[in-house]
Amino acid sequence: MKKFLAQAYIWLLLIILYAPIVIIAVFSFTEAKVMGNWTGFSTNLYSSLFTGGINSSLITAIINTISIALIAAMVSTALGTVAAIGIHNLRGWRRQAITFVNNIPMMNPDIITGISLFILFVTIGLTQGYLTVVLAHISFCTPYVVLSVMPRLTQMNPNVYEAALDLGATPMQALRKVIIPDIKPGMISGFILSFTLSIDDFAVTLFTKGNQGLETLSTYIYADARKGGLTPELRPLMTIIIFTVLLLLIIINIRSLKINKKLNEKNGKKVLV
Amino acid sequence: MAGKDAIIEIEHLSKVFGTTLALNDINLSIKKGEFVTLLGPSGCGKTTLLRHIAGFIKVEEGRILMEGKDISEVPPFRRELNTVFQRYALFPQLDVYDNIAFGLKLKKLPEKEINKRVKKMLKMVSMTGYEGRDVNSLSGGQQQRVAIARALVNYPKVLLLDEPLAALDLKMRKDMQIELKEIHKKLGITFIYVTHDQEEALTLSDTIVVMKDGRILQTGSPIDIYNEPKNAFVADFIGDSNIYDAVMIEDRRVSFCGHEFECVDEGFGNNAPAEVVIRPEDIYVLPNPAAGQFTGVVRSCTFKGVHYEMFVDTPEGYEVMIQDYNAFEVGSEIGMLIKPQDIQVMHVSRVENIFKGEMVDSNHVDMIGGVFECPQTGFERGQKVTVRVPYDKVDLMDNVEDGTVCANIDFLLYKGNHYAIHVLTEDGYSARVSTNDVWDKNDMVGIKILPGDMTIEKAEEND
Numbered sequence: 001m002k003k004f005l006a007q008a009y010i011w012l013l014l015i016i017l018y019a020p021i022v023i024i025a026v027f028s029f030t031e032a033k034v035m036g037n038w039t040g041f042s043t044n045l046y047s048s049l050f051t052g053g054i055n056s057s058l059i060t061a062i063i064n065t066i067s068i069a070l071i072a073a074m075v076s077t078a079l080g081t082v083a084a085i086g087i088h089n090l091r092g093w094r095r096q097a098i099t100f101v102n103n104i105p106m107m108n109p110d111i112i113t114g115i116s117l118f119i120l121f122v123t124i125g126l127t128q129g130y131l132t133v134v135l136a137h138i139s140f141c142t143p144y145v146v147l148s149v150m151p152r153l154t155q156m157n158p159n160v161y162e163a164a165l166d167l168g169a170t171p172m173q174a175l176r177k178v179i180i181p182d183i184k185p186g187m188i189s190g191f192i193l194s195f196t197l198s199i200d201d202f203a204v205t206l207f208t209k210g211n212q213g214l215e216t217l218s219t220y221i222y223a224d225a226r227k228g229g230l231t232p233e234l235r236p237l238m239t240i241i242i243f244t245v246l247l248l249l250i251i252i253n254i255r256s257l258k259i260n261k262k263l264n265e266k267n268g269k270k271v272l273v
Numbered sequence: 274m275a276g277k278d279a280i281i282e283i284e285h286l287s288k289v290f291g292t293t294l295a296l297n298d299i300n301l302s303i304k305k306g307e308f309v310t311l312l313g314p315s316g317c318g319k320t321t322l323l324r325h326i327a328g329f330i331k332v333e334e335g336r337i338l339m340e341g342k343d344i345s346e347v348p349p350f351r352r353e354l355n356t357v358f359q360r361y362a363l364f365p366q367l368d369v370y371d372n373i374a375f376g377l378k379l380k381k382l383p384e385k386e387i388n389k390r391v392k393k394m395l396k397m398v399s400m401t402g403y404e405g406r407d408v409n410s411l412s413g414g415q416q417q418r419v420a421i422a423r424a425l426v427n428y429p430k431v432l433l434l435d436e437p438l439a440a441l442d443l444k445m446r447k448d449m450q451i452e453l454k455e456i457h458k459k460l461g462i463t464f465i466y467v468t469h470d471q472e473e474a475l476t477l478s479d480t481i482v483v484m485k486d487g488r489i490l491q492t493g494s495p496i497d498i499y500n501e502p503k504n505a506f507v508a509d510f511i512g513d514s515n516i517y518d519a520v521m522i523e524d525r526r527v528s529f530c531g532h533e534f535e536c537v538d539e540g541f542g543n544n545a546p547a548e549v550v551i552r553p554e555d556i557y558v559l560p561n562p563a564a565g566q567f568t569g570v571v572r573s574c575t576f577k578g579v580h581y582e583m584f585v586d587t588p589e590g591y592e593v594m595i596q597d598y599n600a601f602e603v604g605s606e607i608g609m610l611i612k613p614q615d616i617q618v619m620h621v622s623r624v625e626n627i628f629k630g631e632m633v634d635s636n637h638v639d640m641i642g643g644v645f646e647c648p649q650t651g652f653e654r655g656q657k658v659t660v661r662v663p664y665d666k667v668d669l670m671d672n673v674e675d676g677t678v679c680a681n682i683d684f685l686l687y688k689g690n691h692y693a694i695h696v697l698t699e700d701g702y703s704a705r706v707s708t709n710d711v712w713d714k715n716d717m718v719g720i721k722i723l724p725g726d727m728t729i730e731k732a733e734e735n736d
Contacts (some may be wrong), residue, residue: 152375159362162329166356167376167427181366219484 021242028235035235046236058233061220064130068216069198072137077191079138080145084186085179087146088153102143113140114207121208128210136208137198144197145190154184279341280431280463281326282303286335288487289319295321297487299335301481303431307407308457308464310474313484314510314578319467320435322484327433328355339430354425354431359439361416363408369395369419370404376427394422397456414445421456431463438473450476455468471511473613475499483507499552504619505693508550509686515553515594517689519618521545527618530689531589532567534611536619548619548688553582553596557613558607565608569593571601586607590690626662629732632656638729643678644699646724657732664707669718676719680704682712696720 005099023035028046032039049058087098105113123129160182164174180187202218214271224231281303288296296318303309312644321562324330326337328349334348336345344352355376364373371378378386395401398418403411408419418436424432433506434453438446454477457464468474474481475495481492483498502508505516519529522540527534529549541547543659572592581600585593585607593609600609630640633654637644640660652658670676683703684695694706696718702719712718 004713157360157362159358160364162327162349163356163358163362163364163423164375165329166327168349168350168379169375169424175377178364182364 016033025242026241028239031232033232034229045233050206051234057215058220058231058237061172061217062237064215065217066197068130068134068137069195071134072141073191075134075140076138076145076194077187078140080188080190080194081149081180081183083142084146084149084153084183088150091110102146105140105143106147110140110201110203114204117204118207123132127212128208129212129214132208132210132215133205133214136204137201140201140204141194142198144193145187147184148190148193149183152183155218156182221271278305279303280339281465282338282341282591283322283326284336284338285388286322286325286332287335288325288330288333290321294487296325296514298392299487301461301482301489303465306461306463308454308466308477308479310466310468310478310481311475311484312468312481312510315469317484318487319469319484323435323465323467324435326431326644327354328352328633333446343651353429354433355427356433356435357417357420357437358422360437361413363416363419363423365409367408368404369400369406369408369411372408372419373423373426373558380427385689390426391422394426395642397425397459398422398452398554413441416693417441417449425456425460429462432464434464434466435469436469439468439470446563452536453477459693473513481511483510484521485510501617502550502619505548505550505686506684508617508619513553513594513596515551515556515592515689515718516686517549517551518693519547519549521547521618526611527616528585530567530593533565534616535613536616536618537613538607538616541618541620543565546621546624548621550617550619551611551615553594554580555611556593556595556597556600557612558583558595558597558601559610560601560605562606562608565610568606570606570607570637571603572598573602576600593689602646625661626667628660628662628702628704630658630660632658632731634726638727641678641702641720642698643702643720645677645722645726645727646723647729650729652729652731659730659732661728662722664693665691666722667704667706668721668723669694669706669708669710669712670721671718673717673719676721678720679703680718680720682714682716682718685712 008195027035027038029041029043030037030039031044073113081103087095087102090098114136117132117139118128121132126132156179160178161174164178165171169177199217201216202222206219206222209215215223221230221234224234277335279302281301283301284686286296287294287300287320289391292712299318299322311322313319321330323334328344328347332345336343338344338572339353343572344398355378364375367375371390373391374387377390382390391404392401395403398421400415400418400676403415403419408416411419412536417440421437436450437453439441441449447675450473453464466474466477475498478495480492481498485506491498491499498511502511505576508514508516517529519527521527521538521544523534523543524539524541525536527536527538527547527549540598545736557565558728568588572584574581574583574584578597580596580598583595583601585595585599587593595609628640630638632650632654634654635651636647636649638647638658638660639645647660650658668676673679678698680696680698683697691709694712694713696704696706698704698720
């Protein structure tokens with residue numbers, strides 16, 4: 001009985017979590033304008049999504065979303081890594097102070113970040129559009145990169161950098177040949193985190209995109225839903241995004257499994273030798 | 274001091290970390306091809322000194338010369354020396370070959386030459402065939418071999434080693450000591466080796482530099498340092514020893530433990546205070562008490578593998594540590610004999626505490642960071658004074674609040690019938706104490722001095 005209850009609880013949780021996603025996926029395979037009406041199986045929504053049967057501004061929004069996310073993730077990975085190395089080399093109260101300052105933007109509600117960036121851009125007279133959205137995304141992604149790179153740095157043997165200098169590497173060579181390879185996993189997870197945060201973002205984008213007609217996926221869907229119901233083509237789009245993410249997750253998991261297996265093999269060898 | 278064959282010379286090097294003086298006016302000359310060990314307890318400044326030579330710490334005061342050229346401002350990557358780190362510091366993402374080839378690749382040597390030199394080094398550290406191995410899969414000893422090869426492959430003029438064997442187990446450490454010694458002999462380059470292990474220092478070095486609190490206490494060959502320690506700290510740190518307060522009666526005659534002995538030291542003056550060191554293996558035990566210079570009763574006898582270690586109490590109340598191949602029964606009375614050349618007499622600079630102070634009023638004096646009550650002096654407020662307090666009149670209180678000044682036990686030494694203790698106050702003043710109470714290093718204590726135990730004089734004008 002106890003076991004049954006425990007099992008039921010898990011299933012209930014999974015259903016609550018995944019039902020909305022499954023419903024969207026299921027209804028992407030029918031032509032009905034309104035969600036919930038099943039008018040027979042059809043892949044028409046998918047073909048109209050790709051053949052431009054719908055408003056081409058959706059495609060533009062998708063391209064904007066991805067390009068902004070890529071730029072923001074790349075720049076914040078670079079900035080965050082440099083910042084993390086700097087913080088790592090600080091001592092005492094300075095380090096604590098900067099770590100604290102780094103943590104504030106992550107705790108800050110998005111809406112506050114959005115409004116304050118909006119005010120900032122207006123004050124300095126920057127025309128709001130693609131550039132301001134990218135800048136805004138960089139600003140809220142960078143702290144996360146710092147956070148994911150820091151643990152790698154603290155794990156690193158502090159003498160490794162000195163060893164590189166000792167063997168004749170200039171500080172830049174040491175950074176490139178020794179430190180970066182060592183903290184790469186932290187940089188990659190920081191990049192992925194930034195990328196997903198950027199794609200996911202709505203509040204900050206809404207406040208910084210200006211009124212020149214720039215839309216990302218999230219703001220497009222929001223505007224579209226307010227105009228009179230969701231465009232049916234959004235259902236196949238959501239389904240594609242969900243399955244892409246699922247596929248990515250599976251690939252990442254398989255990769256880490258393989259790496260673990262390789263490590264185990266190596267350790268096994270060590271025991272044998 | 275600059276000899277023609279000196280490779281590294283250090284002149285007046287000092288370094289302050291925060292409020293502590295990590296290095297205090299270090300002067301040292303290291304000869305080409307020498308195996309020099311910097312030896313001392315943790316926090317003595319030995320690693321700081323090594324890191325200055327390597328270039329990881331900026332020289333702020335003093336200078337470092339290499340082959341006569343000032344390298345104080347030269348960054349580490351342009352110094353012709355290489356370092357072996359305590360925790361190996363291998364590059365985890367590179368394999369054994371690429372770790373060792375790292376320095377050569379930076380120098381853009383031809384691939385063939387690199388290959389030849391790496392192979393040669395691997396052979397020297399007995400790691401042939403390990404080229405392609407991931408360094409994380411190697412044992413501690415193997416990693417250390419790779420680290421040594423990685424440093425030596427660059428043919429440095431000086432090899433710096435920062436406690437390279439500290440992380441290895443005892444047996445591995447002994448093996449590596451022998452190998453290091455052989456590598457040194459074979460290559461003939463200068464080794465500067467940092468360790469806190471006195472046995473390791475004695476085994477490996479041509480020259481030992483004993484350090485404490487940022488200063489060099491003694492520099493000399495292992496035999497010199499062992500047989501003729503300059504002061505009680507060196508004697509206590511290197512090997513086991515019996516250390517006693519003594520009086521040099523005249524040249525070649527010294528008195529300690531309540532007896533007079535013949536010795537070989539001269540020039541101390543008559544009835545001069547001194548300290549003596551007698552190594553436990555230098556005391557001869559005679560079953561017939563009457564045959565010895567002095568007698569004692571065996572209190573304990575422990576088998577130590579090669580020898581027995583005995584603690585003997587003399588009727589005068591002193592404890593003597595003896596190492597002998599023969600065991601003597603606990604409780605038996607024995608005679609003891611010390612040969613003149615085995616008695617090492619050391620100067621003592623003073624026999625009582627001398628503090629500088631300033632009068633607060635006629636019977637209170639401000640010294641070593643606190644205001645002490647003192648006998649009526651009649652001196653005015655602000656008068657600079659010298660206060661003398663015998664070592665055994667400084668009281669250490671368990672309860673910090675019971676003392677006038679709070680202090681930390683810095684160093685302690687058993688002198689056969691009492692402890693000689695060196696304390697450091699919160700404000701950095703030092704005082705010496707003789708006591709029968711048992712304390713541990715780093716205990717926090719309160720210092721109390723009774724007014725009657727002070728001798729106060731007006732300080733000299735030029736003080």
